Amino acid sequence: MAAGSTVDHTTLAALAAGLGGDLITDPDAMDGYRRDWASLVPAGQPAAVARPRTVDEVSHCLRWANEHGVSVVPRGAGTGLSGGSTALDGCLVVSLTRMDRIREIDADERLAVVEPGVLNADVGRAAAPHGLVYPPDPGSFEISTIGGNLATNAGGMRCVKYGVTRNSVLSLQVVLADGRVLETGRRTVKSVTGYDLTGLFVGSEGTLGVITAATLRLQPKPPGQTMTFVAVFESILDAGEAVAAITRAGYVPSVLELMDRATINAIEDYKPQGLDRTAAAMLIGQSDTADAEDQVARMAACCDAAGASASFCSTDPYEADALMAARRLAGTATMEAGPTIVEDVAVPRGRLTDMLRDIDEISARTGIDVAIVAHAGDGNLHPTLRLPDLEAPTLERAHLAAHQICSAALALGGTITGEHGVGALKRPWLAEQFDDTIASVHQALKSALDPRGILNPGRGF
Numbered sequence: 114m115a116a117g118s119t120v121d122h123t124t125l126a127a128l129a130a131g132l133g134g135d136l137i138t139d140p141d142a143m144d145g146y147r148r149d150w151a152s153l154v155p156a157g158q159p160a161a162v163a164r165p166r167t168v169d170e171v172s173h174c175l176r177w178a179n180e181h182g183v184s185v186v187p188r189g190a191g192t193g194l195s196g197g198s199t200a201l202d203g204c205l206v207v208s209l210t211r212m213d214r215i216r217e218i219d220a221d222e223r224l225a226v227v228e229p230g231v232l233n234a235d236v237g238r239a240a241a242p243h244g245l246v247y248p249p250d251p252g253s254f255e256i257s258t259i260g261g262n263l264a265t266n267a268g269g270m271r272c273v274k275y276g277v278t279r280n281s282v283l284s285l286q287v288v289l290a291d292g293r294v295l296e297t298g299r300r301t302v303k304s305v306t307g308y309d310l311t312g313l314f315v316g317s318e319g320t321l322g323v324i325t326a327a328t329l330r331l332q333p334k335p336p337g338q339t340m341t342f343v344a345v346f347e348s349i350l351d352a353g354e355a356v357a358a359i360t361r362a363g364y365v366p367s368v369l370e371l372m373d374r375a376t377i378n379a380i381e382d383y384k385p386q387g388l389d390r391t392a393a394a395m396l397i398g399q400s401d402t403a404d405a406e407d408q409v410a411r412m413a414a415c416c417d418a419a420g421a422s423a424s425f426c427s428t429d430p431y432e433a434d435a436l437m438a439a440r441r442l443a444g445t446a447t448m449e450a451g452p453t454i455v456e457d458v459a460v461p462r463g464r465l466t467d468m469l470r471d472i473d474e475i476s477a478r479t480g481i482d483v484a485i486v487a488h489a490g491d492g493n494l495h496p497t498l499r500l501p502d503l504e505a506p507t508l509e510r511a512h513l514a515a516h517q518i519c520s521a522a523l524a525l526g527g528t529i530t531g532e533h534g535v536g537a538l539k540r541p542w543l544a545e546q547f548d549d550t551i552a553s554v555h556q557a558l559k560s561a562l563d564p565r566g567i568l569n570p571g572r573g574f
């Protein structure tokens with residue numbers, strides 16, 4: 114039974130039986146499980162929403178779906194920005210939010226064993242009393258789940274120094290399409306026995322299996338005090354040059370974020386933070402090394418040399434927290450101001466300025482207003498298309514702008530998605546990045562693990 118077909122009452126009753134009767138089929142109750150934050154991606158009507166509490170219940174759901182040929186959409190908190198957890202017609206949504214236990218913090222081995230529905234920030238809070246940190250920190254860290262972070266290989270602000278989610282996972286428990294339970298990896302720091310199956314499932318966007326547990330790497334809290342610098346620019350291109358200069362000079366910031374004027378103003382409109390509304394762009398950088406004060410002074414000097422109109426370094430942790438809090442508001446402030454499509458491309462850091470120039474030209478050509486926020490130290494930009502309305506001609510121009518932004522990133526040696534995933538949103542441009550060989554290897558892996566194609570079809574690959 115493919116997406117779009119119906120599932121009869123008796124078949125659903127068999128599914129409910131393995132979930133202690135706890136299955137949602139009421140359309141109103143299912144509505145909150147139909148979309149993620151990519152609100153313009155069309156949402157289907159699920160046949161049912163399962164909210165398993167155990168790996169056995171997840172296994173039951175997948176065995177049932179595989180037997181009946183029902184599409185499965187795994188779902189975390191639904192904060193995704195590419196439509197990856199948007200429901201398909203006739204699908205079974207498997208919501209993992211009830212599997213929300215932190216099973217273990219092993220301070221000696223510096224690891225955490227968690228269920229997929231645990232919120233990212235809760236892992237950090239559990240690690241903190243042990244002097245440990247879980248580094249990946251997507252802007253959504255208070256509202257997104259570890260399962261969703263793993264399935265999208267989420268990034269964040271600290272990733273410029275500590276790597277993305279992939280770099281912080283040792284092993285996974287995954288339920289395969291036929292209901293079998295796979296344990297990947299080990300608890301050891303090193304293990305090269307067999308293929309890197311953990312790596313295969315990280316970033317697989319719910320298309321290869323459902324993650325039901327993860328062993329995560331924790332890091333010692335940096336010993337020194339984190340220092341912060343801010344630089345404002347009259348030209349966003351100068352800010353791009355400053356990032357390239359900081360990278361070229363070999364500095365390793367623990368945060369390096371860029372916001373353009375439109376983003377700064379969206380934040381100020383949403384919740385005033387005292388940011389300079391007139392700045393064309395602002396860079397916020399941090400260092401957490403033992404010589405952090407010296408490091409931020411050097412990075413600020415790179416900004417001055419690249420043409421910053423002002424820069425300052427802060428030793429005040431409250432001021433630093435306030436700046437970071439302002440930056441964290443960027444996504445919500447821009448998205449809540451009106452209809453948006455949040456793009457997510459990444460380019461080599463030395464090409465950031467070229468990408469910023471290209472975005473400006475694309476915006477002028479298509480007449481679509483674009484606000485930019487970027488994990489600049491990673492070369493990862495979120496040009497956010499701000500739509501005046503949802504009329505067909507506007508959507509057509511927005512689609513064209515999104516396509517041109519992806520093509521421009523590819524032409525600069527970049528990628529069509531840096532951290533949000535392909536989902537449903539990026540599928541039209543996948544073929545521009547993948548040649549036939551890459552596509553066929555993806556297809557072979559998908560067929561081997563999900564021969565009936567039930568797992569999140571039409572998403573990712």
Ligand SMILES: Cc1cc2nc3c(=O)[nH]c(=O)nc-3n(C[C@H](O)[C@H](O)[C@H](O)COP(=O)(O)OP(=O)(O)OC[C@H]3O[C@@H](n4cnc5c(N)ncnc54)[C@H](O)[C@@H]3O)c2cc1C
Nearest residue numbers: 189190191192193197252253258260261262264268319324
């Ligand atoms: C304000 C805001 C800021 C954000 N900032 C960032 C950022 O800085 N960096 C970043 O990377 N992203 C960011 N995001 C996007 C989003 O939060 C991430 O993609 C996050 O990882 C999604 O987690 P989730 O729990 O909401 O997953 P969902 O949106 O529910 O699902 C995302 C994908 O993962 C799959 N999935 C979910 N759980 C599982 C599971 N247990 N097993 C298998 N597949 C699963 C789904 O099928 C879907 O394909 C932001 C979003 C918002 C709204």
